[in-house]
Amino acid sequence: MSTRKYMGIFNKEEAFEKAVQYFSDSHVAIEEIYAPIPVHKAVKNVAGSSGLPVLAYFLGIFSLLAILSFLYYTAAVDWPLNIGGKPSDSFPSFIVVTIVLTILLVTVFSLLAFSVSARLYPGKKAVIMHNRAMDDKFIIVLNSDKVSQAENKLRQLGADEVILYDPKHE
Secondary structure (H helix, E strand, O other), X not given: OOOOEEEEEEOOHHHHHHHHHHHHHOOOOEEEEEOOOOOHHHHHHHHOOOOHHHHHXXXXXXXXXXXXXXXXXXXXXXXXOOOOOOOOOOHHXXXXXXXXXXXXXXXXXXXXXXXXXXXXXXXXXXXXXXXXXXXXXXXXXXXXXXXXXXXXXXXXXXXXXXXXXXXXXX
């Protein structure tokens, strides 16, 4: 199976957005986009919406319940201390610790989930598709096996340059 890719390089954001819209309307899977500024419409067309906020919500609920259960178990069941006749299971004393630990756990696990979904890990080699990809060029990467006449279509949509990228021959 070939891993050749066509890169459409655009100087103008409008042409880039139009090309992304065209390929997404044509149900052509865009492999990747690179832009020097956030282009939210293009990202939404390529990737859709993220499930990370929903995951963070459920992580927050799970963390909250786990932390409160742990605090109650340690303070009232496993090691109750009689301090001035106060009850051991007073939830108001757990609130600050619960909030801080919930925020910490949601942040750490959301970062871990994002890293796994984006395939980011320590020591991963960066793949640089184009030297000016994040400077001032807008780039669309298409898999050449899945797109017929990709080069012509990219030029028609306003690409200033179309490059056939074949990582095997580098």
